[in-house]
Amino acid sequence: MSESETTISAYTEREQPPDERTEEQERESERTCPECGGAVVADEEHGETVCRDCGLVVEEDAIDRGPEWRSFDRDGESKSRVGAPTTKMMHDDGLSTNIGWQNKDAYGNALSAERRQQMQRLRTWHERFRTRDSKERNLKQALGEIDRMASALGLPENVRETASVIYRRALSEDLLPGRSIEGVASASLYAAARQANTPRSLDELTAVSRVDRMELTRTYRYVVRELKLEVAPADPAQYVGRFASDLGLSDEGEWRARELLKTAGKTGVTSGKSPVGLAAAAVYAAALLTNEALTQSEVSDVAGVSEVTIRNRYKELLEASEVGDAGGGADRASA
Structure with a gap:
């Protein structure tokens, strides 16, 4: 080993630079409570660092160093950074975008007449391209009908989701030929309300539906039988x-x-x-x-x-x- 290297190593062992020593001392002081000298722990839920012995809050409003994304799926594998969770109440599961109707730019200023006409044309073509074929257009109409009737009857979100799933099953198993979209949508909503223990009477559903009571009951029995739905008898x-x-x-x-x-x-x-x-x-x-x-x-x-x-x-x-x-x-x- 040369003389210069020996001098540097000796200096390192003998004395640390002032900045490094100060940082080490600060880290050591952060690990102990300034009041009782006890150990401190990080409370990530509240963003605080507290003493385990006396409960003193040593630090508050800590920075969350976790991931900035949120997981919207059940298994926690989707790392989506934006957007709402997917839903079966929309024909595209809520994955598409919408063009707003406010006719304002990003700064809140009103658009000119020429720009409003252009945005209107874009909205029209956007709505046309959201559905690829007649099957998706029918599904979009049916899900909108389910949401309209559920809103009129005051049914919760879980009933609407269940009704959408039942209608999708009926569509996938080709139960719609010979029956109206409104009839199958009404039957799906009636079955979903019965399954969720928030039933509505046939008269109430007929009042907000676009089909009569006879078609509703006939379609309901057909959907329940073909899809093998488990619907318990209504409890008064x-x-x-x-x-x-x-x-x-x-x-x-x-x-x-x-x-x-x-x-x-x-x-x-x-x-x-x-x-x-x-x-x-x-x-x-x-x-x-x-x-x-x-x-x-x-x-x-x-x-x-x-x-x-x-x-x-x-x-x-x-x-x-x-x-x-x-x-x-x-x-x-x-x-």
Whole structure:
């Protein structure tokens, strides 16, 4: 080893440069709490560095050094940096772009007349190119119909997604020939609402659909049979909450209505009867039991069933409730 190399190595071992020593000391001080000298840990969820012993916040608003992309798929493999998650409610799964209708540039200034005409032509051609063939155009129309009816009925997002998937399955298995797009779309939405335990009556769906009730029921039975959908029988109690909310029924009245339906189900009164009519009758009977001012006409308007149905069903529910109470009392007496 030469004399110069020996001198440099000796200098390195003996003394470090001031800047390097200062940085090492700062890193050492960051690893200990300035109050109690305990170890500090990084809380990445809140962006803070805190002491493990005394809880002192040593540093806040830390820089997130993780990836800037977000994963929108279920497996976490897609590293998309922009855009909304894919959805089955759009014919192209939401992967295409849209040209806005604001007629303004990036700075918010209004476009000239010539530029507005140009953008209008671009929008027209863009809409034409979004669908490749008649099959995609029909799918786009059907999904728009499902979204329109779901909005009118107040159905949540998961029901719309399920209805879109059911319609896509019907389209892929060639169930549409001989049937209207609106009919299959309405049947898909009705089946999706039943599967999600947020059912709507056939009268409610017919009111917002472009097909009549007979075509809707026929198409619904065909779609359920061909696609082998698992749809449980409608439970009258699923309608009670919505009817009670629309009619302003108290919590006690809603509880009474559910109890009436539960007792009637045990005695077999609900078998073979319309769940909507049973729910409406239960709400009316519960209003009578809780001394709330509610007429059959008001219940009929909300539920979409006739007053005759309500009169017949609420008497059956009250009789079943008396039978159930008597049977329960006899059981308790024998015990």
